[in-house]
Amino acid sequence: MTTFADALKNPSSKKLVFVRFKLRMELVAWVAAPAAYAGIWYAGVTDIGDVLSIVEDEVTMTEAASLVVLDALDTSSIGGFFWDFTNNRIYVKPISDSGTDVYDFLYIALVLLPYSKHGGEYDSLPHTATVTSVPRVSLRVGEVFDGKVAQIGGGSIGMENADGLFVRDDVEIDGILEIIAGFETLGGV
C-alpha cells in the first residue's frame, strides 16, 4: 500500500487538505430519553462531525457504542455517553451518586468540526469544502541556542461563511485547529 512518505515523493499525487476544529461545547438543552431508557437524557446538536469526549463536572465520561449499551452501563462511579451521529443527538447517563438528575451537572463536550479545501471524505467523515485559505506551517528554533520552547508559527485560516455556518454561539472559541494533508491516490482508491 502506498504510504504518505511514498506519496510525498510522487509529484503527481493530488493533494488533499483537511481542517478539523476541536472545540468545547456546553450541553444544556436536555430532553428525557424514551421511557425504556429511564435515567438517560439527550441533547440535540447541529453541524458537528464527531464527539471526541465529554466531561461531567470535570470527570471524563465513558463512551458507549449504542443507546442499549449506555443503558446497561454501570455509572455508579463514572457517567457515560453515546454519540448518535445519525440523529445528531448526544445521550448521557449521569453518574448515579446524587439522584441521577442531568441538571445537577455541568457537561462539556469536545466536538470535532470537519472541513476541507477541496472536499473529500476522511476517516468516514465528510469534510465540506469551506476552507478558502490555510496558514503556512513554520516550525523553528533559534539560531543561538537558548532553550526557548520552539513552535509552529501563528497565522490565520479563512472559511466560507455565506450561509452563516460560523455564526453560532453554542461552542467556545478557545479550542484547537488541526490541518491534515493527504493524497487522493492513497489507500487504493
Added chain:
Amino acid sequence: MVFDPSLSRSDTQKVGVWRLDSWRLSSPQATMRLKEIKTTLGNLPLAVFESDDFPNAGSGVLGSQIPNGFGIVKGATAYPINTISKLFKVVNHAVTSFQAFYDNEGTAITPDVIDLANGEFTYNAWDGTTELFADFTAPGENPVDCIKLLLTDSVKGANLPLSDLDTTSTGNKGFGANGARLEYVYGIEITTDDEAVEFPIGLYINDTKDIATWIQVVAAASFALVYVDITGLYQIKSWKPQVSEDLDEITDANLRSVIVTEIMAGDVLTRVTSKYSQNHGLEDFQTFTHEDSRMRQLRGLTQHKTLEEELPLSNRFGARYWAQRTVAMRGVPRRLLKLQVTQEMMLKEPGDYVRVNSSRHDIDEVFEVLEVTINPGSLAVSLKLIDIRGFSNDEGFWTSSSTAWDDTWTDAQKKLAKENSGFWSDDDNYIDKIDDPAQTYRASVWV
C-alpha cells in the same frame, strides 16, 4: 467510529496544530486567528501562605508564595508556619529527602521531626527569630523529568493530560488546565552516554513566572530542545550531533534554491561564566568560568567577549559542561543555509540532522535543522539549516586516559599535553579523576 479505508489516518499526515485565538465573522468570509499551542501554558499554580491555613505563622510569612522545588535545591528558606509548635515549611510538596538544615550563619541544626510528605520539619530548639534553611532533593533531578513535571504536575506544573502515545499514562480524555486538549510525548531521554550527558537540575521557584519560561530555563541549562511538533505534541530532544552516515541526504535533485549566510564574529563568545548551585536563602552562587584565549586572539578581540549566566544546575560538572559547550557553540562563526526543497523533506523537524550534498553549490556537510516551513496547500517546503552550531564531525572534548598520560607529570606538563596532544575523557568527562577539575577539561584544539 467506522474506519474508512479510502483515506485512513495512517495515510495522512497532520501538518499543523494551533490554538484558536479569535474568530472574525463576516459574510461571506470567516477568519480565524491562530496562535501557538504553547500560548495555552499559563503561570504555575500559585500557593500562598494564608492565615486560614497557617494561623500561627511567623511574622512576614503570610502572603508569601509557598515555593516549589525540582531536583537538588540548596539553601531554601524554611518558613516558620507554626511558631508555637516550631514547625517549618520548605516547599509546597513532598520531597525525596533533606540533606542538611542550618541557620543563617551556616551552623548545622538537627530537626526533631522531619516530614518528607509535606516538605516540613520541626525544630524544638528554635529561638523564635533565627532564619533557618534546608537543602533538599525533590523529583525532577533529570532535566527531562523536570520539564515533564512542569508540563504535567498538578501542584507545581501545568497539569496537562498525558498522551495516549505515552504508554505509562492512564486516561487521556480530559481537558488541560487551560481548556485545550493537549497531548505530548517524550523524545530522547537525556542519557549518560558520551554524546548527551545528564547533569542534575536544582530549580527553586518562588515567583510567578510563566511555565514556558521555566521550561526554557531548564532546557537552556541542559541543552535540551523543547518544541510542539506539527502534530501538536510536546517533544523533548537532547542535543546530539550525528555523523553523516545514515542521514537523509539533500542533493541537487531535491534543491530548488540555496542561500548561504554566515553569522559573523560579532556575537562570538570567548568567555562564559556559569553561576550554579545557588544558595537561595543567601542569593549566593558558586561559579565556573571557561575561556578560550586562542579564539579571542583569532577573532582579534582585545578583551574577552563574556557571557555570565545563572543556571539551575546543582553541581560543578554541569556548570563546567555548560560553559565549555557554550564557548564551543558560540565561539566560532556559523553558517546558515536557507533552502527551497522538494516536498519529501516536509517531515523534518528542528534538531534533525541532514546531509547536504550539492556539487552545484559546492556543499557536502552535515547540518542541523533550525526551521521547517510548509505550505499545506502546495506542500512546498523550505528549510533553514545551521552547521551544527559550531561543531563539525571531527570535533570533540578532551578525554580519557591515553597511554601517554602520566599522573606524575607536573601541572605544566599536563597542561602542555592537553593543549598539544589531546586526551579523550572518561565517563566523568575528566582526563583523570584525581586531577584538578579546573585544569583537566578544555575544548579540543580541533575547534
